[in-house]
Amino acid sequence: MHLRIDPTRLTTPHEAVGDGHYDAVIVGSGLSGAIIAEQLCKEGKRVLMLEASPITNKSLRGYNEYVTNFFVSPSKDNQSPFPENPNAPMPRTPTLRKLQPGEVNTNSYIVQAGPYVSDSNYTRTLGGTTMHWEAKTPRMLPEDFKTRTLYDQGLDWPIGYDDIEPDYQRAEREMGVSGDVAALRYPGGSPYPKNYVYPMQGLPLSYLDHMVDRGIAGTSVELDGETIPLQVRPYPQARNGVPNAAYDGGKGYTPVGAVNTHQVDIGERCQGNTNCVPICPVQAKYWSGKTLAKVLRMNDELDKGEIKILPQAVASKVEINPENGHVSGIQVKVYKTPGSPEHETITVRGKIYVITTAAIETARLMLASGLPSSSGLVGRNFMDHAFILCWGLMPEICGTYRGSSCTGGILDLRNGPFRKNQAAFSVDIHNDGWGWATGSPYSDLTSLVDDGNLFGGPLRQGLVDRLSHQLLLAFMIDVPPSESNRITVDPQYTDALGNMRPNLSFTTPEYSMRGAAYARQFAKTVFSRLGVDDHTQYNPENYGYVVYEGVGYEIRGGNHLCGTHIMGTSKNNSVVDTNQRSWDHANLYLVGGGSMPSIGTANVSPTIAALCYRSARAMLKQLS
Amino acid sequence: MDSHDIATLESLEEHLFSAMVLEHATLPAYLTALYSIKPGTNQDASNILRVVAVEEMLHMTIAANLLNAIGGTVNLTQTGFVPSYPTYLPDSIDDFQIHIEAFTPSALETFLKIERPVYLGTVQQRVVKRRIPNHVWCLSPNKDGTTQYTTIGEFYNAIKESFIRLEAEAQAKGSTIFTGDPAFQITSEYYYSGGGKLFPVTNLDSAVQAIDLVIEQGEGYVDEDKPTGVFDQYGEIAHFYRFEQLRLGRYYVRGDKPGFPTGPAIEIDWDAVYLTVVDPKLADYPEGSELYQAALNFNIAYAQFLALLTEAYNGKRELMMRAAVPAMFDFRNLMNRLIRNPAPQQHGRHAAATFEIDATNAILGTAKA
Amino acid sequence: MHLRIDPTRLTTPHEAAGDGNYDAVIVGSGVSGAMIAEQLCKEGKRVLMLEAGPITSKSLRGYNDYVTNYFVSPGKDSQAPFPENPNAPMPRTPLLRKLQPGQVDSNTYMVQTGPYVTDTVYSRTLGGTTMHWQAKTPRMVPEDFKTRTLYDQGLDWPISYDDLEPDYQRAEREMGVSGDVTALRYPGGSPYPKDYVYPMKGMPPSYLDQMVNDGIEGTSVELDGQTIPLQVRPFPQARNGIPNEAYDGGKGYTPIGAVNTHQVDFGERCQGNTNCVPICPVQAKYWSGKTLAKVLRMNDEPDKGEIKILPQAVASKVEINPENGHVAGIQVKVYKNPDSPEHETITVRGKIYVITTAAIETARLLLASGLPSTSGLVGRNYIDHAYLFSWGLTPKICGAYRGTDCISGILDLRNGPFRKHQAAFSVDINNNGWSVATSSPYTDVTALVDDGNLFGSQLRRGLVDRVSRQLLFAFMIDVPANESNRVTVDPQYTDALGNMRPNLSFTTPEYSMRGAAYARQFAKTVFSRMGVIDYTQYSPSNFGYVVYEGEGYEIHGGCHLGGTHIMGTNKNNSVVDANQRSWDHANLYLAGGGSMPSIGTANITLTIAALCYRSTRAMLKQLSFETTTGATIHKTTGYHHGFSRHCDT
Amino acid sequence: MNKTEFYAKLSTPANDPASLALAAIQGDGEAGTYLRGVYDQFLAFSVEVTAFSRFDLEGTGQGEAYFATVIQVVGYEILEQLLDTFTSIINQTGGESTLVRNDLLRRRLFGNERLGPIARNIVKLWFTGNWYQLPRNWSEKFGPAPKDVTFTVSANAYVEGLLWTTIGAHPAGAKAQGYGSWANPPRIPEFGSDAVVR
Incomplete structure (x- = not known):
């Protein structure tokens, strides 16, 4: 696939300010920004896209x-592919540490006010967090949209699953989803329309998945009186x-490979690099550059719209027309180079404004602009999945460290009556061993050499024994919204450009901790069925250590940032309407996970993408 | 009908098998050049070599589809399927040899010759008489090998015409030459990539489409009414122009005229290459050494791979994905390992895979006996 | 051996308070109490011994009850054999927890004010801590007596090694030490007299010891420019082995077996029960009951003295005659039974008073009596060895869990010029696997079953892999005296009888931590020479966790309590003199580890025992002086010279 | 170039250590012969301690880079001492069983306070492509090495880590084994029979 961001598509601060003809100003080039730009340009609209980072890495070589x-990064954390940029910083896990009660950690980009420290992060670069997302795309379950009504937990959505279902299909086409509908009979029945298939056939389960399945298939657990197979x-x-030849009524599907400035044939099929996070080396994984490439191609077509991209442009303030509450422009700081805070401040204008900078940055921008909304809910109800990890050694060699990071899981506890009492979860079976939990395989190698005093043949045998048996279950636990989990800003904490940094206060709710405690027990049950040697250990020194009912757990963030500008039925209970349009500012759309009033047990990107189609329709209607 | 036309189904089958031999014969050369590049360097050249090699595999599979479509038998394990290097390929201007060698300027020139489009030459006749040593395999319309096709394009054109003629003859008799089992057709889902370039050959239309794809990907767009374009109708760039980019140091972009690319610059670091023994033989490596054993193991693995492919082309197409594709990824590692090892007494040159498949089979046969 | 504590040897509160004829009142029945009683009775003196615990377990059956208690205790800590007794409580490890800065843990008998929490324990029962001692009996090295002079660290003793040497020999005979003098060429030269041999031959090194030696013999380490092979x-051990015919100028030695109310032939040689701590099931290990048995036998001999033992008698206060500062009596709370605080308070009197209740209790009693001494040093300079463990799995099966807890070690770093900079240590090779560090093998079994999900033959294989290859080095690290490491009392913390409990403030000095850090490195070096897989892990939540130079360690106590009433050259720099006699109270002896101004890298019991011989000579001299001069130290009703015999045969 | 020049050039940041090492061991004259000998010893030692054949080690293409890395970080003298010790152990145990040789390697090399951490770091280099910072007590005792921080020798060193080969897997992000290959059991290469079951 050809992605050409040639100089004529990049604009300058001067040009961007002078051009009064943009239909839409979109802040951000991630998943939401790209899809909305594509939908608008397809209908002939002119779009200005602001990207906070430099755009130098637009070719395959850059990628x-x-x-x-x-x-070459020994730490190999999620953000290690992306260079430091003090002008548009991002959270990085290695800077985290455990907080003492009352302590605030201001060393990390996100000021962590505790009590819980989140290691969630997002990426401020062309492509946004799709650069390092894992690309698992389960849909939310129909019940996830009405947990308040059904389970007396969290918040209901103002729309139902059926309202969003067709948009899920659109998102799945755009992102190029491989999946097996028949294998996904969720508890509560299949949420797919009859005869629906994904664009591509399901990715094969890993050898490890098969081994786990052999151990548990046909067994069940009892929960709240219910038997769950x-x-x-x-x-x-x-x-x-x-x-899948049956896709689209038999029309089939053509995968979109790597994007590049010139032709390159790669990425049309996953090769099993086992590196989805932080970066797929062959671009077999969707990233928003694939959608942007389509948008850029439209520039050459007569009946299509046009996009201009302004790089190194950090949105600093949303300006409001006091008379009608409409957004009158967005103030942008455009820096010369990442190495220097030198910048010019401009204001760009369009008919509508779309902010797609993910839950934390969007809330940060609104709050920094003095716009907490009528409901006061901007920044509140911050959600992220709580992950707990359980790990051990399988009794036989299971071939860990091959295949995409995660191919299979246990989805049977995503829904059920038990959700009245404890959080549901989805279980990932990790093909990349204990890496997430312990820093394997490097930590194993160094301990076998330095502590095990092994070398030569025994070392090789030791590595096989230690690594090829690794199993890690990651439990993605539902976290209901809570107003006190929130993002704020504080003038004392700013970045190099003087923009206020986000501050986070977060506690994992008791409901989710109950789910976490059950998850640990569930892992033990599964491990005993598999004969797994349980090596799970939670370290009180870890930043995510939480004690619940006398037992310690390590809770990790899921990078599934949601809920800081939730949608609802009125301006008093929410920030945006069902089209992600601000109640207070009629020409402003806040697009992204922040609009979601619940996250259930699904990775959030497919839902975010689906919402974009809904919003784009509303935008087109408003523009026409 | 000329004497060198392909008159019978049997002759067409032989030609299609030759096509498989031909498409495969370039692989050892492309792969060796590709893996001789030191990792992390010459990324543009690596990408181009990789894409071309993958497409040669695709072409071989298309030839298998064509052969299977008319009920022929694919057998990659027969003696002579893998030529002995250096080997010859026809060219309109002069003969040239294909070597197994590292990525060097002269190797690049050879690659350009392999993929050189028809129109650039002054081809008037389909076959020529060349002096080619007896043991050397060549594209010949007749079994005795006295004459050879002038170019690869002419070879494929002959095949295409034969398909058209033989099918017309069969249709006239109320039958068809497309009698092969459709379940033997390899389609995209069984192949390495999901690009949708592999489709089943079940009738004349699909057969012609398949042959055109091979010609276009190799040499460029050959419609005689139009000047040959750098890009084909799908926006794909032909192998010749891919290699020419390396020679000219710049990428083609849409709208460029042949010879005048305007895209991003390409730099080649000719020093960042492991110089390998040219056309290596097992005999070049000390017998009993780890190196010798590894080179032999490679050949054994490759012979097994050809046997596996044969099975895959003969109805067990799920083997493509399950076994043949992982094997390809394995060869990358095995060849890399050989290439990074210096070859003793070879003037500082490094080792490489020898692809002496027939010889290996002979050794294995002896061992068994 | 016959140990008979028949009812006539036990006395009552009434009788004890009424009897004015005791030459000595000895508080405690442990190693010091027993040896001093033996030495005094041998010279015809009358002794009243107070024991805080009940004395029901005086027969072999009673001893075996302790063994049973241990077997059925899932915790299997050092005090597990000994029943809870709120009237005379003792420290117990399972109660400990890590302290936050500024926090005080008063849930344990010993109130821990931190910052460091010690798991050191002592036993308050007949036999004292000899009930659970490990019975390793290395001598202190001569340099340990003058570390201040030689290394500018800690305190010098007022006496030298040579002064104490003959008493070491006496103690070794009494405790029945098996050892191999030729194997003990300590750094700095052999401290033994020429031709000296131990009563019994050295214990054979374990298979594990030999395996470690195969890995390190012929290698060396470099420390402060010195090459140490x-x-x-x-180790020499107070445990019965093969008598050495060369002992005592060729007279040889007869081991003393189990003590009992009736004859039993048992315990004359160690069987390798691997349970020295907390209790040797066959009494092959010395405990003070063996000495007490001798004392009790003396009651039957006309020219020997007499002993009376008052059980369930908790010394509560040392009473002082304000006129001359002499001790006038000891107030004792005698309880009826351990379950009830009901007790009567009596005062017992003698010519001299000997307190042998180990460093913590002795200091506690003096401080509770309002007697911090002129120097103010009572309770201060509390010393205990800092133990650091390093453990791993040997590459081959090494047969852990066999033999005595520890037979051998690496003694090459007990002394050297490096002691100017860092603490010396002695390394124990533990034959009982990782138990002291991880509570193996129980934790291994539960981990393999509960976490490892193993059963059947895989479990058995797992146990062999995990348990039979366990190696643990216990580093016993020198800790110099430091006045701020101290025992205090606080009226808000009392026991069931209303006695104030000891409070402990303790930090491992930097000098010792430097030794600990080196010990950890040393272990890694030795492990790499042996190919041992290092499993050492120090848990930040452990009560003994200490961070030193950015690295965490777990420091454990050694139950080697020293220094709370150190001996010195005058009343201003010490509590007792070189004979363990109080500077302030002329008829008061504080005997035990508390008198030691340094502990070096030797288990302290042998040195404590040796000091007893020195002190009893002084006591006998003091008693005979009083007898010959007719001077009386104090008057009590019913006091009369001589004594009546209470023989029942 | 002789070893002094080689070491000096390695200290210049602009020079690529791997190419320098390659040039050094391919050099002419006595110096070249000498350095080739040291490099041969380095590989022989690496074969012994990784249980990968010399062919496998050279097959990673990282030998020169690792050789240069060790010299660059801790200097020449210590590597020579290590290799001489190794050679003397091998000479001493010619014809003896692996167990006997391993005992000596442990006692004299891995258990040597100065050489042990370096020997272990060479093992780790081959398996991961990472140089790991030496233990602090090592630097305190033998002097700090200015370049002694944890680093990945190069992107390709990461890719060629033998760790992955050992377990029949591949480094995350490279050397993928092909679509669906993860559904098959791993193929774990066999190696010498001297491995003991742990």
């Missing part, structure tokens, strides 16, 4: 530099696989 |  950055099922994934 | 050497 490969990210891969190299990752290879267990099974390993494949996740749908936005990763290229084998096209 | 390494070797595994057997």
